[in-house]
Amino acid sequence: MRLLLGTLTVLVLASGCADGQTSGSAADPVRTGAEPEVVALLSATAAGGRPGAGATHLRGPGDVAALVADLRGPLVGEVRRAVEGADVSQGRELVGGVVAVGCEPAEDVAVEGAGEGLRLTAAPAPATGRECLAPVTTVALVLVEEPTDR
Secondary structure: OHHHHHHHHHHHHHHHHHOOOOOOOOOOOOOOOOOOEEEEEEEEEOOEOOOOOOOEEOOOHHHHHHHHOOEOOHHHHHHHHHHHHOOOOOOEEEEEEEEEEEOOOOOOEEEEOOHHHOEEEEOOOOOOOOOOOOOEEEEEEEEEEOOOOO
């Protein structure tokens, strides 16, 4: 009986695969824009900064200056070089933000919202059990779809 049910299930599922649709089926995800792409996660010890603010849209030198304004030490130069070296294709925009200040550097970042309400949030880093002598600041640079309302 099990073999018969298994065969019947396979036949029913297979029959739905050849229904004449060539594109746009319900199984195909509809994408309205490009997925966010993490360009860089830059971390440094005792570099300052505060997470939680909205993402900074890096459209010009003033925006980069605003992003690094609360940072100190070598992280400032690292962020500037990473922004300058980012390959931003047409229809995309580079955004950045301080995503974490804590004992562990952020290893991934989530992108929430859109346009001026865009937020970058660090994914929780696994605890290593190391003693935290100084906070580690992590800055994320992410390519997102350029807003159409500009």
